[in-house]
Amino acid sequence: MYDVVIIGGGPAGLSAGIYAARGGLKTVIFEGKIFGGQIVTSYEVENYPGFSKGISGMDLIDNFMKQAEKFDVETNYDGVTCINDEIECKSVNLTNGNCVKTKTIIIASGASANKLGCPGEKKFSGKGVSYCATCDGAFFKNKVVAVIGGGDSAIEEALYLSNLAKKVYIIHRRDQLRATKILDKRAKENKSIEFILDTVVKEIQGDKLVNGLLVENVKTKKKDRIDVDGVFIYVGLTPNTEFVKDLIKLDENGCILTNEEMETNIEGVYAAGDVRSKSLKQVVTAASDGAIAANNAQKYIESKF
Amino acid sequence: MAEVQLTEGSWEEEVLNSDIPVLVDFWAPWCGPCRMVAPIVSEIADEYKDRLKVGKLNTDEEPGIAVKYGIMSIPTLMIFKNGEVAEQIIGAVPKEYFIEKLNKVL
Numbered sequence A: 001m002y003d004v005v006i007i008g009g010g011p012a013g014l015s016a017g018i019y020a021a022r023g024g025l026k027t028v029i030f031e032g033k034i035f036g037g038q039i040v041t042s043y044e045v046e047n048y049p050g051f052s053k054g055i056s057g058m059d060l061i062d063n064f065m066k067q068a069e070k071f072d073v074e075t076n077y078d079g080v081t082c083i084n085d086e087i088e089c090k091s092v093n094l095t096n097g098n099c100v101k102t103k104t105i106i107i108a109s110g111a112s113a114n115k116l117g118c119p120g121e122k123k124f125s126g127k128g129v130s131y132c133a134t135c136d137g138a139f140f141k142n143k144v145v146a147v148i149g150g151g152d153s154a155i156e157e158a159l160y161l162s163n164l165a166k167k168v169y170i171i172h173r174r175d176q177l178r179a180t181k182i183l184d185k186r187a188k189e190n191k192s193i194e195f196i197l198d199t200v201v202k203e204i205q206g207d208k209l210v211n212g213l214l215v216e217n218v219k220t221k222k223k224d225r226i227d228v229d230g231v232f233i234y235v236g237l238t239p240n241t242e243f244v245k246d247l248i249k250l251d252e253n254g255c256i257l258t259n260e261e262m263e264t265n266i267e268g269v270y271a272a273g274d275v276r277s278k279s280l281k282q283v284v285t286a287a288s289d290g291a292i293a294a295n296n297a298q299k300y301i302e303s304k305f
Numbered sequence B: 001m002a003e004v005q006l007t008e009g010s011w012e013e014e015v016l017n018s019d020i021p022v023l024v025d026f027w028a029p030w031c032g033p034c035r036m037v038a039p040i041v042s043e044i045a046d047e048y049k050d051r052l053k054v055g056k057l058n059t060d061e062e063p064g065i066a067v068k069y070g071i072m073s074i075p076t077l078m079i080f081k082n083g084e085v086a087e088q089i090i091g092a093v094p095k096e097y098f099i100e101k102l103n104k105v106l
């Protein structure tokens, strides 16, 4: 039996793993896709303390991973399909059909990028539609692209793309961005970036590859076509909580409710990172949540087993 | 079988004329998800070592091949059988999804 099963290998899960294993607990991280979570798609993380020159999301995660390996955290590429609260212990079911017993569970399953949900999005996925500017930006050198969204991720990635593409449109459905001031300012001062506000995408058009967008102004209802070679979608996130929702209390957005000790409504089950209901969803808070969850898992094990 | 580093020069011999199916991992050094997919690809290379060749194509160094196969998003994994693309996987997906696609071809 494990002391701690951690669900998700992003910053929150890896941090929890480092703390739990360093504390001497038998720890495993189950990652259903790729380790690193959302941040591996980020070109540059400027606000994680300790890296004064900034660091790429990938290099940051490399360090998280190496640190986890150093303390012998077991890692595994099976997703978790459901968690169970049994009388003596807890257990998790895996995508490979196995069931694993554990004394505690830390849910660090993060969030997934939303789809736009308009015609053409699926058809042109990988043919001009992208969800990762760092991955795919280089295929759009000297081309025209659009970034959809107005939050931090959208603006950061638009700034990154402006170094490669000839022109970057930022299309946002409101009349103002949600991004932090410093990013907003940089984008507005950037000559390659043009804002198209109050506007939604109705359709992604193309032949074999994307060649344009059909957009609509939400105030005037005027429709327009914009020629683009690529479209990068950053329209918010949905917490990955489907698989725990029968057992764990969620808020109205589907995020896990915890107290500041990362405790959920079930004793011995903790949540950490973007999956949690909280105000600031960043790497630094994910890492912090993971540490607190692991520390409390350890205390729980000492008192119960 | 160890993973083969593919180039435009070796493409025909290693991929198109291969006796067994070939899984080609299109990647680039600056692509975070590509680097995180790599360990999964290595695991697969080990698990299927007699039945599958696994190749890596760096889209930065070999843009010609990437253009030829219409790669506009990485990671992309393609499974070649008898010189033709039999399956294609775009983006980071769960390991069992790879296995499912592989089992269709093998």
Ligand SMILES: Cc1cc2nc3c(=O)[nH]c(=O)nc-3n(C[C@H](O)[C@H](O)[C@H](O)COP(=O)(O)OP(=O)(O)OC[C@H]3O[C@@H](n4cnc5c(N)ncnc54)[C@H](O)[C@@H]3O)c2cc1C
Residues within 6 Å of the ligand: A007, A008, A009, A010, A011, A012, A013, A030, A031, A032, A033, A034, A035, A036, A037, A038, A039, A040, A041, A042, A044, A045, A046, A047, A048, A078, A079, A080, A081, A108, A109, A110, A111, A112, A153, A156, A157, A240, A243, A272, A273, A274, A275, A281, A282, A283, A284, A286
């Ligand atoms: C483009 C972009 C730029 C960003 N830039 C910054 C920045 O500059 N600074 C900053 O601090 N933050 C930034 N962020 C936010 C940051 O990435 C997140 O806050 C952080 O990754 C949250 O970590 P997490 O571990 O809670 O969740 P995630 O990173 O979402 O990781 C969760 C992991 O759990 C896995 N998982 C989900 N469900 C299951 C399951 N059932 N079984 C097993 N595994 C599962 C997922 O595959 C994933 O790997 C950015 C995000 C994006 C998208």
